[in-house]
Amino acid sequence: MINFTSSELKIAKKLELLKAQAGSHSPSIITFKQKLPEIKIKVDACFLSNPYATDLFIEYFDKEILRNGKIRELLECYPSQNSVIAETLGAFLNINPLNIFIGNGAIEIIQAVIHNFTIRKIMINIPTFSSYYEYVKAGVEVVYNNLDKGNSYDLDVREYIDSVKLHRPDTIVLINPNNPNGGYTRIADVQMILEELCFVTNIIIDESFIHFAYENEAFQLVSLSHLVEKYPNLIVIKSMSKDFGVAGIRAGYGIMNAKYVEQLLSNGYLWNSNGLAEYFFRLYTDKDFALKYDRVRIRYIVETLEFIEQLKELPHIKVYPSMANFVLIELKDGMKSADFVSKLLISYGIYIRTCDDKIGLQGEFIRLASRSKAENEYIIASISACILEKPVSYLVNETVD
């Protein structure tokens, strides 16, 4: 169904190699530019971020830092210490700063928490974000909880609670909304999990995509971080990379009991942040910025919903329900995800993620991020051309040779 010309095939082979070298995460756009310059990436729908939020950040950064020369200070000086940045955040989030740990991206917090506080057994829902099982230390048992394909890989809360009671892990992980499928567990259900599983030492809730989820028509923000005081076993991990579109800055935070924060800080992490991240956190807690951010957040959610509706119209694919800024798509009728990903990249310059390395998925899957409105339109036209093997006329002129 997906055919390659001989020059496309050559590039596809190189692409395979590059992907293999990147392990369980995708090669970055910068790596592509260096190692595979024959590929011209027009749309990055692999990494997951709100492009409008990136625009907003750059607007502020340009005005407040670049144009008045303050960039020198950000580069020349040490950033504030971890606990000082936590104070700024605490005031904004209305959370005790002693409960806040700042990370060099959420990934550092995942690593710190799992290395230090998971002793015996961790239970992980699959499919998932791979770091959660890759960072487990030797000697810790990993139990996988298979999310059911028949239930669109959404979490069945009752079944989950029973399974945790049966296996008795000391750590459980719930990514909400989940990556790679976008499945969402409502706050009331997560609270039920917290109530019933009080015997679990560490309940990690990863809210890296929570700004895209909502429970009412106003798309109001939801989060569990304020519950850390009530449930001392709750650890909320929050990446800023996706919803604020600033993965390059490496900013994230964890909310957890004060003893854990103290234990981590006494072990290092003093200046694990950087000047740019500190500036970002200052903006994040700024009322004016927060107001504008909320507007681009909602605009992006609305456009993502439209994008998903259009994708659902296309033949030979199944689009899974998502509350995040991406969708999991199952390729039907014999299409292979590796071919699909290569074809979209080589012929249309669209970078998406193959899911053939994701444990817990049965079938051929890709994950596709929502981008700006114009980019989403280009993605829809290209995917439809790719599926139907009928190049859309305006796309032909733009293909890479």
Ligand SMILES: *Cc1c(COP(=O)(O)O)cnc(C)c1O
């Ligand atoms: C991307 C991602 C992270 C890592 O985020 P960084 O802040 O960029 O390190 C953590 N958890 C999930 C579920 C993610 O998708």
